[in-house]
Amino acid sequence: MPEVFLNPNFSPRPWGAPALARRGLLLAGSGLVLAGGRRAQAQDQRLPEAMRAMTGLGEVARARGISFGAAMLTQLLQRDPAYEAAFATEAAVIVPEWEGKFAALQPEEGRFDTAPLDAQLHWAQQRGRTLRGHALIWHESLPGWAERALAEGRDRALGVMAAHFDRVLNHARGQIRDWDVVNEPIATAGDRLRDTPWLRALGPDYIDIALRMARERDPTLRLVLNEYGFEEEVPEALLKRQQLLALLRGLLERKVPLDALGIQGHLHLSRPFNAASFAGFLAEVRALGLQVLVTELDIRETWDAPQEIAARDALVAERTYAFVSTALEGGARTVLSWGLSDRNSWLASTPAVAMGQGRVHRGLPLDDHGQRKPMWQALARAFRGGS
Template identity: 30%
Template sequence: MRSAPFTLLLSAFLFAAGCSDSGDGNGDETTGSGGATGGTGGGTTSGSSGATSGSGGATSASSGATSGSGGGATSASSGATSGSGGGATSASSGTGGEGAGGSDGAGGGASARVPAASASTLREAGEKANPPILIGAAISGGGLGNNDYKRVAGAEHSYVTAENEMKWDSLEPSAGNFSWGSADNIVNWARQNNMKIKGHTLVWHNQLPGWMSSMTGKDNVTAAMRRHITQVMGHFKDRVDTWDVVNEAVQTDSDTGVGNPRMRPSVFLNQIGENYIDLAFQIAREQDPKAKLYYNDYSIDARNAKVDFVYNMVKGMVDRGVPIDGVGFQMHIGPPNNEATGADVAANMKRFTDLGLEVLISEMDINRCGGVVTAEEQLAYYHDIVEACFKLPKCTAITFWGINDGRSWLNSWSGALCNGQSSQSLLFNDQYGKKETYNRVMNALLGK
């Protein structure tokens, strides 16, 4: 179902009034083909070998210099402090989060992010924005065997998520026995290219080894979860400082986020109960007091029942003092998912940042399989959704789920209606050339 192209103001107004529409989304379903693998998401997995405005008075500062942005708003980073109440400031850092020596507050009207005057790569556009924003990609071990893949990935991105190599079945294939090689290769490559890394994912119902998915007993499952989180975060400590702690804990009757939102059945829910989510975050915080800890899900970008459920779940976590730092919007757009406008995304992200949390786009692709999303719509969505994140200083990163069309996980996943054909879903073509989707994303990052 296609959402109507509302303006941001109208969308936010209707959203606040409780207006509800169908959503988008099928996140992290995984499939692989020749080393290209998918994200995480609501259902089946099939692996492949080895693949495993600022408003007036709001300020932000940069290195002591101010840069005006309409309405008297100024912008700055590095040591700026963001407080609560009116005229909140926005600090920046290399992570797109708090500024060096600064603090981040809630409330009031946060200032707008200021775009770079020019940039030759997406990475440069993100790094020169004020505050900076991380531009990421899902990286596969198979992809790193291709020189063009590595060249484009390193030049255009500052942030890495392993496509499959850091999921449970890859890291702990048998109980208590860990396999680090494939994940270490990706993490080490990213660090050699001065890229930050987000760990994906510690607790998820999918891509579990059989020994874990069939485990019974609350104490047994709790102990296994604790061991996995502790060992994985401990192994990557000081190299990986942001984590998707829990992934896709909520489901609805449809992949669009519509119908009967509820907790998703899993070995964790079935054996531990709903508090497994709180417990996973608490264990993660104990392991690394400085890490950023995220909840990640699909179909929470449009206006639907699922985003309302997830919002209430996350708000409850915040109210209980659970150590959660942010929420990842997967942003898989196109079949079998719904289509979300930039206005929808902006309104939903604002709800979570108003809780004092960061948000990020964690797995973005927009597929054109089955003719559901037209070429014109795809270009508009890429621009407007990226723009919605970019304009929100507490939206800290945008990650695209793959590098080029030929390696997209969607090509061989039946749910996407591609039937083995190219999903045409990313920013680079099969020859690693820039597509018009790339240009629209660049325009959004440059404020055009």
């Protein structure tokens, strides 16, 4: 799997009516239709209110003790009322898509910028929502100064990690109870730890060090190791499962604090999914005493998928239900998607994974115009326990 499978920083597009590619928008389940001209402009003012009146996935999931949420970008939250309304309607849990990463929080050594993260915290607290932390240690979010510092040796690297943890965890203490402490430590091939500046500076025990530091700074946190690429039934994924289980067992044998495995769930329709096989893996993780979370769900399509939207949506919904229902049966009680709308998905904005030629991945619950899709229905069905 290419490195661009990770989650990049990008400049997403707002939803509002002036940016729509078509002149009409039907908001599923609300009875509100937007047309062209002055009537559309007037009705657009009521769009967020109509969305808020709907029963969202967060409420559907909560009825069965499940938490549903999605990754959010502060810049869209602050400038796009329809984007904000979608999160207010659908998400009980918020994940900072960029705002909690190292480069966002400490772009220069010693200069911390928590304002974008604080904006999400404030929004969540006002609405009784939960914000979880993502991510303290990740090789893709390091600013240049930090990469240079890590190359200076072990003592310098330990100091950089400790200073970052001190400031961030102290700032978020009592507000964020759940952190992806180490993100994506295993190589894409699944046969070794990923070669990162942290690994080169501190060796394999950088994972132990990070988890211990996080526990020392806030003993009440749920500490999560977050990983991708092991969900489906292909050789590299099965290999990665074994490497991941070995890593988890080693951490626990060394008495390293760890509470949960984050299963990202960036799925590919081109790869087969075997529910029984995945359930067996989840059982092995749970037998270690760890919780499991789905943390970054979305689905990537392929060019050989049907051209018809309905057929493509049916395939995405089928995979969504199979994966999420298996995860829930395997003990997951948190399901998070990496965004809510196809319009703002990294799958649409990253050249290496975007489909191009006017075709967009339809791998999130809401489409390019904020309408609910069959994937939304598949999630609701899984949360309700339906077949």
